[in-house]
Amino acid sequence: MCRKVQGVLCGVVILLVIAIAVIPVFGQRQKIAVFLQAAVPVPTGQLEVLKSFATQRCSIVTGAGVCSAGELMYAQRLTETYIGNSISLEGMRKLAQTLDADHIIIFRVVRWQDQISFKPERSLLLIGATSFLNPSLQLLTSPLGLLFGLDKEATVGFFVTVFSPTGDIEFTTTVTATDRPLFSLLTADPMEAAKKAIENAFYQVAVAL
Numbered sequence: 156m157c158r159k160v161q162g163v164l165c166g167v168v169i170l171l172v173i174a175i176a177v178i179p180v181f182g183q184r185q186k187i188a189v190f191l192q193a194a195v196p197v198p199t200g201q202l203e204v205l206k207s208f209a210t211q212r213c214s215i216v217t218g219a220g221v222c223s224a225g226e227l228m229y230a231q232r233l234t235e236t237y238i239g240n241s242i243s244l245e246g247m248r249k250l251a252q253t254l255d256a257d258h259i260i261i262f263r264v265v266r267w268q269d270q271i272s273f274k275p276e277r278s279l280l281l282i283g284a285t286s287f288l289n290p291s292l293q294l295l296t297s298p299l300g301l302l303f304g305l306d307k308e309a310t311v312g313f314f315v316t317v318f319s320p321t322g323d324i325e326f327t328t329t330v331t332a333t334d335r336p337l338f339s340l341l342t343a344d345p346m347e348a349a350k351k352a353i354e355n356a357f358y359q360v361a362v363a364l
Contacts, residue, residue, distance in 0.1 A: 185257040188222040188230075188250070189213050190238045193264040194314075201346055202264075209262060209353050216357040217364075222254050230254045247322035258325065259318040260360065262353065266312030266331065267345055309334040311348040315356045317364065326363040330356040 191206045206224065214221045222230075230253040231237050236246035238261060251259055312331040319325050332351035334343050 184218075184220055186220040186222065186255060187213055187217065188227060188254045188256040188259045189262070190227065190259070191262040191264075192238060193267070194240070195264055195267050197264050197267050201349075204346070205349055205353065208350055212354050212357050213260070216354065217361045219257075222256060226254060244322040247318055248320065251318070251320035251322070257320065258364065259320075261316045261318070262356070263314045263316075264311065264349070265314050265329075266310060267349075268310055269343065269345065270308050270310065307335070307343040309343040309345040309348045311345050311352050313349075313352050313356060315360070317360060326360060328356060328359050330359070 189206075189209050191202070191209050193202055210221050210224070213219070230250055234246065234249040234253055236242065236249050247259065250256075310331065310333045312329065315326075315328050315330060316324060317326040330352045332348045332355060334345070334348040334351070
């Protein structure tokens, strides 16, 4: 009987220790507002997808609470302050106060491009591999050799700025990522490059803050 009582008491003590350790962590959880905009042409649909992705990754990487898209729209409308190429110090303070945010992170897309290049060594490799074929088949496969030499690289760059609730700049960074998978001419995607860049940026922000 004594052993059972001791076991129960030990369990209660352990639960109390865990509760004491966990409660302050939740009490200190910060709230972050993440804005994403394009300084270069980006398809609207893809930009909206990236906004949602940035919100999700911010929560996962930093462990902070993140303002929803609805909260961001409401705060901008309420304060008549919109994130554009520039924003006043007072506007930033109003947004932070309305959102009750500890940090405001602004992602600006500064590079969004697909670049196609030609790699002659790859083309020559295929042409050499088909050199044993008869002349008629070689003639048919030669366009494939040229196509095999084409390479596509999707590159996306962000300029990231982190503001405090008082409007001061806490951290800035520029992040660029590329997507050049196998058969890149058909599969290279700026969206994949953008997602890589966003995730890399949040790891930097998490360390800096």
